[in-house]
Amino acid sequence: MKATNGAPAKKSLAVAFFCAAVYFCSYLTRKDFSVALVAITEATGFPDSAIAFVPTCLFFTYGIGQTVNGAIGDHVKPHWLMTGGLLLSAACNFVLPHCPGVPAMCVVWGINGFAQAMLWPPMSKIMIYTYSGTQYGTASMIISLGASLATVAGYLYIPAILSVASWQTVFYFGAVVVVICAVAWFIYSTHHNIAGSNTPEVAAATDTPSTAKSPKMPLPAVLTLGFILLDVVLVGMLRDGIETWTPTFLKEIFGGSAERSILITVILALLGCACVVLTTLVYRRFFRNELVFCGTVFLIATVFALVLLFANGKSMPANGKSMPLCAVTISMLSAVMHGANLALTAYVPKKMKRFGHVSTVSGVINSAGYLGAALSTYIIASIKETHGWNTTITVWAALAALGILLSAVAAIFWRRLTKPSGTQEES
CATH class of the missing domain: 1.20.1250.20 (MFS general substrate transporter like domains)
Structure with missing residues (x-):
């Protein structure tokens, strides 16, 4: 069609x-x-x-x-x-x-x-x-x-x-x-x-289904997919993991009711909607490589994590901490990852269509995101209880920084892998 x-x-x-x-x-x-x-x-x-x-x-x-x-x-x-x-x-x-x-x-x-x-x-x-x-x-x-x-x-x-x-x-x-x-x-x-x-x-080579048999995925494609899966795991840890703990973070630091926690969750979802739209427009205008785009998103997430770390720093007195600043930065830290998630779960399988097995690739990539979310849920709970929120935020910043590195490496392989198909099929 x-x-x-x-x-x-x-x-x-x-x-x-x-x-x-x-x-x-x-x-x-x-x-x-x-x-x-x-x-x-x-x-x-x-x-x-x-x-x-x-x-x-x-x-x-x-x-x-x-x-x-x-x-x-x-x-x-x-x-x-x-x-x-x-x-x-x-x-x-x-x-x-x-x-x-x-x-x-x-x-x-x-x-x-x-x-x-x-x-x-x-x-x-x-x-x-x-x-x-x-x-x-x-x-x-x-x-x-x-x-x-x-x-x-x-x-x-x-x-x-x-x-x-x-x-x-x-x-x-x-x-x-x-x-x-x-x-x-x-x-x-x-x-x-x-x-x-x-x-x-x-x-593999057309937009219309046919009876042709899909080619086997070459080793470079498998290795590149491995780097991409690691990126997806980090996206899941930062997007879903932080989203899960945001209401708890704000309630423990600033107090508040359960109703306010629900309101914050709704605002998080709305921010996610806005980021999906915004990142789609930005990707179309400025990017052709999904992994370069993801690296940029991880860079933005790192900045938000560092700002949050400063806003919640130990040197900052409890009554001097700004709830609006903390709420905005932690919410944006999670929300911007919706853009990276969209690029990895939607655009990457599209580019790998010529290798066939589209449904399998989509499923494996999406599964990696939920693995990251599951890991984050338990790891963050342990870190928070043992070392407190500042250490937890530091871990988030480190994960985002690791995402920059992984995306940079994956982008090199991804550019080589997608080069034969050209850039005629933009996302």
Whole structure:
């Protein structure tokens, strides 16, 4: 489906908006447990230490599922895989309120994590074989915005439901929304010629699926992908890890209510939306190498981390610390990484299309990001409890600086790897 200035472009963008709607709805049934966690704990009486394993199970199976479903997505029609993931996630949300204890919740929510992982790899494949040029960047931006806006929506509608109904209603509501979305997506995708769906494997040199067999990925491509995966791990550690701990940081340093923590989380998600749009525009205007762009983002993140370290320095008295300055810098430190994440998870698989196995590559890259997020969650907790926030912020700055180095090295290999295909296909 080639984009032009006429009707075909509008039809093509409809696929992007539909995929964004699918991602939006899936996030509602992925984030609902974490948002409603306090209400669930209060209602069930389960200890925090036990119930914390439930979202951890989703995190774990989602990361593994990205790789597994990425491989499956290269042999199964992507719109079928996405529909199955939505319906399985809805089923898990229907079942969870009936679980008698934490072990059962862990099993159900672990299955939900795998179901959620059935969405991104095939969705990425559809986008890559539907769009080209700057329109691909626009489509990727639209889908990323869908995920960020879903986070905002979750922190708005779930407290509203909890104010008038039980915590179980949160999951029933999410399940109903996802079922409706799955039906709508299945009807739409089966009545339209969705790119990437005609054959299990696609030709490497065209935008249209064919019966040609994909070439094996050469060793230089594998080595370059290894550097990229390390970069993605760092992005996950800084984006999701800092996002997780931002409300805690501000509450411990400056005090405040749970309501303010929720507000801060919403603001973080909105900043993420803004950064997705801004970085897409900046990338199009000034960059052609995704890894050079990521190195620039890591440099900006390093600056924010150093400013945050100064603002929260030991020499600064508690009453002299500026909450607005700390809030802005820690929020931006996390938010700018959305740009690097978009470049690595969306643009890199597009450039590697000529090697085939698009769904697998997309799944592996996305899985690395969640590995980084998981590592950050536990590592940062340990550092914070043992050495305090200043050391924690120093670690964030060091990770960002390491990202600059890794991106610089990876950019050299990436330039050589993508040179044969030219630069005609801009993101």
